Amino acid sequence: MAAVASNPEQVRFLTLLIRRRTVLVGLMVLLTIACVAILAPVIAPYAPNKLSVVNRLKPPSATFWFGTDEFGRDVLSRTIYAGQLSLLVGVCVVCFASVFGIALGLVAGFFRRLDTPVARFIDAMMAFPDILLAIALVAALGPSLATVIVALGIVYTPRLARIVRASTLVIRELPYVEAARALGVSTWRIMTRHVLRNLVSPILVQATFIFAYAMLAEAGLSFLGLGVSPEVPTWGTMIAAGRQYVGRADWMTLFPGIAIILSVLSLQMVGDGLRDLLDPRFRKDL
Amino acid sequence: MSELPADIVLRVDRLRTHFELGSRVAKSVDDVSFDVRRGETVAVVGESGSGKSVTSLSIMRLLAPPGRIVEGEILYRTSDGRILDIATLSQKDMRRIRGREIAMIFQEPMTSLNPLYTVGDQIIEMIRLHEPLSKLEARKRARQMLELVEIPAAERRLDEYPHQMSGGMRQRAMIALALSCNPKLLIADEPTTALDVTIQAQILDLLRRLQAEIGMSILFITHNLGVVADIAHDVVVMYAGRVVEQTSSERLFEHQKHPYSRGLLACIPDASRDRGPSGERLRLNPIPGNVPSVMALPKGCSFAPRCPLRIARCEEDPPLLVAEPHHLSRCWRHDDL
Numbered sequence: 001m002a003a004v005a006s007n008p009e010q011v012r013f014l015t016l017l018i019r020r021r022t023v024l025v026g027l028m029v030l031l032t033i034a035c036v037a038i039l040a041p042v043i044a045p046y047a048p049n050k051l052s053v054v055n056r057l058k059p060p061s062a063t064f065w066f067g068t069d070e071f072g073r074d075v076l077s078r079t080i081y082a083g084q085l086s087l088l089v090g091v092c093v094v095c096f097a098s099v100f101g102i103a104l105g106l107v108a109g110f111f112r113r114l115d116t117p118v119a120r121f122i123d124a125m126m127a128f129p130d131i132l133l134a135i136a137l138v139a140a141l142g143p144s145l146a147t148v149i150v151a152l153g154i155v156y157t158p159r160l161a162r163i164v165r166a167s168t169l170v171i172r173e174l175p176y177v178e179a180a181r182a183l184g185v186s187t188w189r190i191m192t193r194h195v196l197r198n199l200v201s202p203i204l205v206q207a208t209f210i211f212a213y214a215m216l217a218e219a220g221l222s223f224l225g226l227g228v229s230p231e232v233p234t235w236g237t238m239i240a241a242g243r244q245y246v247g248r249a250d251w252m253t254l255f256p257g258i259a260i261i262l263s264v265l266s267l268q269m270v271g272d273g274l275r276d277l278l279d280p281r282f283r284k285d286l
Numbered sequence: 287m288s289e290l291p292a293d294i295v296l297r298v299d300r301l302r303t304h305f306e307l308g309s310r311v312a313k314s315v316d317d318v319s320f321d322v323r324r325g326e327t328v329a330v331v332g333e334s335g336s337g338k339s340v341t342s343l344s345i346m347r348l349l350a351p352p353g354r355i356v357e358g359e360i361l362y363r364t365s366d367g368r369i370l371d372i373a374t375l376s377q378k379d380m381r382r383i384r385g386r387e388i389a390m391i392f393q394e395p396m397t398s399l400n401p402l403y404t405v406g407d408q409i410i411e412m413i414r415l416h417e418p419l420s421k422l423e424a425r426k427r428a429r430q431m432l433e434l435v436e437i438p439a440a441e442r443r444l445d446e447y448p449h450q451m452s453g454g455m456r457q458r459a460m461i462a463l464a465l466s467c468n469p470k471l472l473i474a475d476e477p478t479t480a481l482d483v484t485i486q487a488q489i490l491d492l493l494r495r496l497q498a499e500i501g502m503s504i505l506f507i508t509h510n511l512g513v514v515a516d517i518a519h520d521v522v523v524m525y526a527g528r529v530v531e532q533t534s535s536e537r538l539f540e541h542q543k544h545p546y547s548r549g550l551l552a553c554i555p556d557a558s559r560d561r562g563p564s565g566e567r568l569r570l571n572p573i574p575g576n577v578p579s580v581m582a583l584p585k586g587c588s589f590a591p592r593c594p595l596r597i598a599r600c601e602e603d604p605p606l607l608v609a610e611p612h613h614l615s616r617c618w619r620h621d622d623l
């Protein structure tokens with residue numbers, strides 16, 4: 001650890017991280033899911049697209065732990081493989097939306113003159129139903145993994161931008177921001193060091209939501225034939241496909257659903273804990 | 287550029303700061319002039335809404351729109367002897383003035399420090415922003431600053447967060463932060479208002495001592511005349527955006543030449559005389575009424591509606607009159623006082 005954490009602040013951070021149990025559990029679950037997804041070719045018992053007509057809609061058993069789908073494909077293997085794309089989409093969309101959302105929100109909240117145009121633009125984007133806007137964007141750009149990520153990123157940017165703007169408006173007026181300005185700190189530095197640093201918690205919370213929404217929205221797009229190609233499994237497409245068989249083959253929706261819940265939940269546990277860790281007022285209680 | 291006598295650090299000359307809200311104009315600072323000499327303290331006194339804070343924000347050029355300096359000069363002598371008119375300086379040049387030349391401390395010590403960084407971090411940031419020092423050197427300086435403002439266990443306090451300190455301690459830390467780049471002028475906007483009386487006295491003591499040691503000038507904004515007697519050399523009494531009385535602190539306490547200043551002094555409760563001749567409790571002496579809104583000033587003297595000495599002539603706006611040498615008063619009846 002000494003090599004990783006050279007200064008005392010980092011050491012303290014790591015010890016706190018370990019002491020905080022929810023963060024640790026969340027982190028472990030998240031890492032497990034990520035590892036399983038990455039190592040899918042090694043771990044999965046079957047190929048994700050291996051058809052087996054005789055084994056259609058089989059319930060979970062010793063051979064097929066998670067059961068099989070309507071084409072006799074192993075749900076366990078598909079769930080494992082699906083993690084790759086679902087997590088990738090989630091992470092990329094969150095990154096995309098964060099970068100643009102934070103930039104737009106900060107600019108709108110910080111510079112009075114730009115506030116009205118940027119804020120109205122954000123509102124206008126939010127006026128479109130999410131999935132409709134995504135469909136329009138994908139239709140315009142042509143369906144592929146990259147377009148799905150970009151389209152969903154654009155769709156979720158306003159959510160972050162709005163929160164960042166609202167919080168910036170509050171923080172901008174706080175005495176310590178004025179004090180910093182009075183002592184000659186530049187606008188850029190005030191924005192990054194004093195304002196953005198205070199926005200970490202709302203951003204983290206919102207980012208975990210966007211992560212979950214993005215995985216589900218990707219399913220919606222794929223279901224409509226606008227996402228990635230149907231033979232590549234994602235948790236979303238698996239649920240979408242399993243919907244017709246709810247009641248007859250619940251396992252088709254159950255297991256990818258659990259995968260989504262687990263990843264979102266663990267991400268939120270990590271996000272929650274990080275938020276507390278980053279706030280010095282809570283550190284004492286940890 | 288105008289000349290500035292050698293001992294004057296800051297000259298505010300006929301400053302007018304207005305807030306234009308649609309067609310209405312709030313004349314928050316209306317024709318205010320005063321000098322701050324090297325190593326001396328000038329107090330700007332007034333109630334809420336008198337324009338004292340807007341005056342200090344104008345000097346720092348921290349006015350938020352629609353606030354704007356419409357007229358007047360704010361001449362400042364920099365450490366290298368140049369004379370600048372702050373009123374017309376660009377924001378970029380102004381940033382070099384803030385912190386290094388003129389620093390400011392505020393009323394709320396509880397919220398004037400960023401809660402997410404240690405006190406040390408904030409002072410170090412400040413130092414390194416203005417001077418090319420290494421982190422270690424800056425930290426050493428930061429520790430010296432905390433020692434200078436009499437914070438015990440300075441080394442440990444550097445690594446503490448603002449919420450771990452008391453109000454008085456935070457105001458000390460704020461002063462350390464403000465003074466860390468050796469400003470020549472410190473603007474203190476009600477720095478003791480949020481503190482209790484003992485801490486207030488300590489902070490005033492500290493400011494006085496620092497002034498003697500460092501030789502900086504202080505522009506002290508307050509509503510508390512009691513504090514003024516403690517710290518100021520010169521006093522500017524403001525009312526509804528204008529100077530109503532201006533003189534040395536000694537003279538003001540001896541002889542007020544404006545009914546408003548007299549009223550302000552009468553407001554200070556006196557613990558030794560809180561009972562009347564027959565032992566009954568004396569009531570406080572407030573000035574009746576409120577400061578008029580600068581959006582809707584009365585005709586003539588703006589203090590007239592609340593003034594016990596009002597006469598017919600008060601319908602006419604009095605200029606700033608010379609009541610005595612070095613003693614200005616905006617009152618027709620200054621001789622009767």
